[in-house]
Amino acid sequence: MKKMERRNFFKALLGGAASMGFIHPSRKSRIFPEVLLNTPNETGVLVQILGTAQDGGLPQIGCYCKNCLRARKNARYSRLISSLALLDLQEKKYFLLDATPDIRLQSDMILDRLMVEKRGKKNAPHAILLTHAHIGHYTGLMFYGYEAMSTQRLPVHCTSRMGRFLSENGPWNQLIRLKNISLHTLLPGKEFSLTPRISLTPFLVPHRDEYSDTLGFRISGEKRKLLYIPDIQSWKAWNRSIVEETERVDVALLDGTFYSSEELPGRDISKIGHPTIKTSLKTLGRVAKKGKTQIYFTHLNHTNLALDPEGDARKEITDRGFRLASDGKEFFL
Numbered sequence: 001m002k003k004m005e006r007r008n009f010f011k012a013l014l015g016g017a018a019s020m021g022f023i024h025p026s027r028k029s030r031i032f033p034e035v036l037l038n039t040p041n042e043t044g045v046l047v048q049i050l051g052t053a054q055d056g057g058l059p060q061i062g063c064y065c066k067n068c069l070r071a072r073k074n075a076r077y078s079r080l081i082s083s084l085a086l087l088d089l090q091e092k093k094y095f096l097l098d099a100t101p102d103i104r105l106q107s108d109m110i111l112d113r114l115m116v117e118k119r120g121k122k123n124a125p126h127a128i129l130l131t132h133a134h135i136g137h138y139t140g141l142m143f144y145g146y147e148a149m150s151t152q153r154l155p156v157h158c159t160s161r162m163g164r165f166l167s168e169n170g171p172w173n174q175l176i177r178l179k180n181i182s183l184h185t186l187l188p189g190k191e192f193s194l195t196p197r198i199s200l201t202p203f204l205v206p207h208r209d210e211y212s213d214t215l216g217f218r219i220s221g222e223k224r225k226l227l228y229i230p231d232i233q234s235w236k237a238w239n240r241s242i243v244e245e246t247e248r249v250d251v252a253l254l255d256g257t258f259y260s261s262e263e264l265p266g267r268d269i270s271k272i273g274h275p276t277i278k279t280s281l282k283t284l285g286r287v288a289k290k291g292k293t294q295i296y297f298t299h300l301n302h303t304n305l306a307l308d309p310e311g312d313a314r315k316e317i318t319d320r321g322f323r324l325a326s327d328g329k330e331f332f333l
């Protein structure tokens, strides 16, 4: 890519996100919440998907594979790194589930949705919940520190092992020393409330654990439940049944990092470290067919065959009753 083209790409990336309606929304998108209030499924709890790419994002740095080229050419196909916002619309409070390196754009998505226009205020989240210590899931914390927003005692909920990692390593321990954040320990299996309308149950999942253990979450709102597992080694390696856990909820957002082992030529399939979408289609086929639970794949690697909107992989997913998650997608719980 020539220098000029590259500059245009970054412009398009930001402009493209805006045209999707979540960065600088038009007046039209600002009346969106009122429109939704009239729908029968309306509740005071909203889950907003802030990103759907694996930790490296899409396009990935320096990569010129088909998917990355498509995403550079047209920002519609780019994806921010996986995380969720949990919004209590009544209390105008929001919570982040993971803090990604794309957090600045993602914060705008949330504040636009909440229609927050408090000039001079920090507009920080009311709390952050972390799944684990891989770069796409916690490094956004740096923007709450001394060099940027400089929050005061922003509650960060994570496991004790994740908390120890943050406390014992720079630059994260500076956030704690300067009281930008305050750590709260999550106990796996123990439900807790964020607001009178939103409660969460964290649970441990097997995943590469160099620095921390890894959590998934079940989120309960006023009427519905959502399961969030962006990273897991495999369904078999988990001590719970993914079929049962999926059947318990209305929406499941699951690890869809790779579509199949074919996209990683020469790699040993047993060492991929994620369930492939192909495997999940088989494992959860019966649940998808029933149609009670909507199953979405997220945390998509830049190599993922399902990223081709015209490809066979995408068709296979929808034909079997599953969906690919998209940035900005919302669910009322």
Ligand SMILES: [Zn+2]
Residues within 6 Å of the ligand: 054, 055, 134, 136, 137, 230, 231, 299
């Ligand atoms: Zn990840």
Ligand SMILES: [Zn+2]
Residues within 6 Å of the ligand: 060, 063, 064, 065, 066, 067, 068, 069, 302, 303
């Ligand atoms: Zn790529």
Ligand SMILES: [Zn+2]
Residues within 6 Å of the ligand: 132, 134, 207, 231
């Ligand atoms: Zn990970």
